[in-house]
Amino acid sequence: MKIFFNGVRGSYPIAYPDNIEFGGNTTNISILGKNKELLMIDGGTGIRTVGRILMQGKCRQGQGKGHILITHTHWDHILGLLSFTPFFVEGNVFHIYAARTECVSLKKIFEGLYDKDFFPVAFKDLPAKIVLHEINPGQSFTIDDFTIMTMQLNHPNTTLGYRISDGESIFTFITDTARIHVVPLGEGFLSIDDPHYNEFVESYEKRITDLAHKADLLVYDTHFREESIKGREHWGHSTPKDGIRIAEMAEARQLILFHHDPDEKDNDTREKERIAKDIAKDKNFDVYAAYEGLCVELPSLKHNKEELNCK
Amino acid sequence: MQIKIWGTRGVTVSPGKSTKIYGGNTTCIQVFSENGNELLVDAGTGIIRRGKEAKPAPDKRYHILFSHTHLDHISGFVFFLPIQDPESHITIYSPEGTEKNLLDIFENLFQEQYSPLRSLKNVAAKIDFQPLFESEDYIIDGFKVSTVLTDHTTKTLGYRIEADEKSFCMITDHNARPSVYNDRVLELCKDCDLLMHDAQFSDEEYTKRLSYGHSSISLAISNGISANCRNLLLFHHDPSHEDAYLEKVEAEIKGKKNDMNISIAKETSLIEV
Numbered sequence: 010m011k012i013f014f015n016g017v018r019g020s021y022p023i024a025y026p027d028n029i030e031f032g033g034n035t036t037n038i039s040i041l042g043k044n045k046e047l048l049m050i051d052g053g054t055g056i057r058t059v060g061r062i063l064m065q066g067k068c069r070q071g072q073g074k075g076h077i078l079i080t081h082t083h084w085d086h087i088l089g090l091l092s093f094t095p096f097f098v099e100g101n102v103f104h105i106y107a108a109r110t111e112c113v114s115l116k117k118i119f120e121g122l123y124d125k126d127f128f129p130v131a132f133k134d135l136p137a138k139i140v141l142h143e144i145n146p147g148q149s150f151t152i153d154d155f156t157i158m159t160m161q162l163n164h165p166n167t168t169l170g171y172r173i174s175d176g177e178s179i180f181t182f183i184t185d186t187a188r189i190h191v192v193p194l195g196e197g198f199l200s201i202d203d204p205h206y207n208e209f210v211e212s213y214e215k216r217i218t219d220l221a222h223k224a225d226l227l228v229y230d231t232h233f234r235e236e237s238i239k240g241r242e243h244w245g246h247s248t249p250k251d252g253i254r255i256a257e258m259a260e261a262r263q264l265i266l267f268h269h270d271p272d273e274k275d276n277d278t279r280e281k282e283r284i285a286k287d288i289a290k291d292k293n294f295d296v297y298a299a300y301e302g303l304c305v306e307l308p309s310l311k312h313n314k315e316e317l318n319c320k
Numbered sequence: 321m322q323i324k325i326w327g328t329r330g331v332t333v334s335p336g337k338s339t340k341i342y343g344g345n346t347t348c349i350q351v352f353s354e355n356g357n358e359l360l361v362d363a364g365t366g367i368i369r370r371g372k373e374a375k376p377a378p379d380k381r382y383h384i385l386f387s388h389t390h391l392d393h394i395s396g397f398v399f400f401l402p403i404q405d406p407e408s409h410i411t412i413y414s415p416e417g418t419e420k421n422l423l424d425i426f427e428n429l430f431q432e433q434y435s436p437l438r439s440l441k442n443v444a445a446k447i448d449f450q451p452l453f454e455s456e457d458y459i460i461d462g463f464k465v466s467t468v469l470t471d472h473t474t475k476t477l478g479y480r481i482e483a484d485e486k487s488f489c490m491i492t493d494h495n496a497r498p499s500v501y502n503d504r505v506l507e508l509c510k511d512c513d514l515l516m517h518d519a520q521f522s523d524e525e526y527t528k529r530l531s532y533g534h535s536s537i538s539l540a541i542s543n544g545i546s547a548n549c550r551n552l553l554l555f556h557h558d559p560s561h562e563d564a565y566l567e568k569v570e571a572e573i574k575g576k577k578n579d580m581n582i583s584i585a586k587e588t589s590l591i592e593v
Contacts, residue, residue, distance in 0.1 A: 020399065021365060021368060021395075021396070021398075021399045022333040022335060022365060023333075023335060023345075023365070023368075024329075024333050024334065024335035024336075024339060024343060024344025024345045024365070024587075025335075025369070026340055028335070029335075029336060029337045029340065032335065032336070033333070033335030033336070033344070034333070034335055054332060054333055054335075057332060057334075057559070082433045082434060083433075083434060083435065083436060084395065084398065084434050084435060087434075088332075088391065088395060089332070091332065091391065092331060092332040092559070110433070113433055118433045118434075121428060121431065121433070121434070122434075124428060125474065126389045126390075126420060126425045126428075126474070127389065127390060127391045127394075127425075127428075128390060128391060129390070129473040129474065129532075129533070165432070165436050165438070166432060166433060244436070245436060271368075301336075
């Protein structure tokens, strides 16, 4: 399995000279399985890069297909879909998977994204065929050769964490999520003063550890550093320390720090990585900060700067 | 009058080392008058940087004119820091007569499935809405603001802003093909000191994308000439246009003899009108 990081920034995209090394596009990951099948995670602004590459191959003739797993539908995880060129070519087929929520259907959410006051083309008028799949948190399913497991993370509304296996290696993707022992944020989570809250935390931690169990690669939300999370614990994000703790409990082989704060300049992200490496120096896994253009090969853990090739 | 450019890009952000010079953030312009008043035009991602890096508006009183509400012109508003300050008062001006009223459009922007703020009601600042009509004159915070309907895919206003006996016109998003819309745009921009004009496409791209509601670089220049503007700034750069391309275009333009001063808009530049 090859994993490409096309957008690693949290909250909103930034185009400043101080953020060029790690990159300013918001969340998008593309994954090539052992038989070259294509799976993507999230439609942040990083997805435009994938669209451009796909348009050099089958998508140009309207013979492309792909699957997009959505963690949740906050702007930074879907806005890039509006400039994902393969959606504008008839014949292409894309499947989008996201959490089922109580109050609003996935179709309504996508119609709202393509609302005529926001964008010139309505969702129903997109030339490509888009098939929406609502996923119940905890549900497992298969896409081509991938087996996918899900859980609800600790973030406003319903956010999904994913464990993706192609039979050879395991990749776990956990963003956006906050410290469960500090503040519950997920839809339907117990309130912190509930008498059963401790049990809830225990079962949540068991689920998250299972999701990342012996993963060849764990990507974890490290939006904040220890100094920047103070007073913002309820914003729905974590720190490298939190990621290291989960990676250790889950016996992951490698941890990648992800969803960098847009207020973080390249120097800050480098410092965040250095501190994380220091904390994890006696652990059995390596820690790196994600950057735009990074490609990780599993199970070998080889790191490259490589462009996705979907011809 | 001065203008500060916080975002030059159209359609979507394009961060990275190949857009470092001309910038990768979407549309946002700040206009200052000599007495310190300010107007903002559009709230693409450039407005986030204005919120963080520039000092607050006088009395934290913000006036934001929107050309229209497509996401590359409003998505930065969700992360504009002054909206989190209860002492801020923001008036949003936008074309009237879209299907939904302005309040509903902005409510949708902050809906809980899209924004962690969950609702426009959770925005700390005081926000009010003022629809603007086409071909009208208004006085906003001491600026004279005149409007024109542009040729775009949704109801979009171009603006002429006057203060200190200077005039600045901002025409985005607009297809400057011959039309009654373009005639009115030319009339609005007549003899202005600075025109900022949609120049998203190369001539070749333009012929393939006639229905997109944007101009080519050549059409923008010909509008500048026809309206007898003193200075022309080309902007709303296509996200695929990297620095090397825009530098080449700028050198070609500057190599020709022009009656007006033509430049390509660069993010963070401050221009004396």
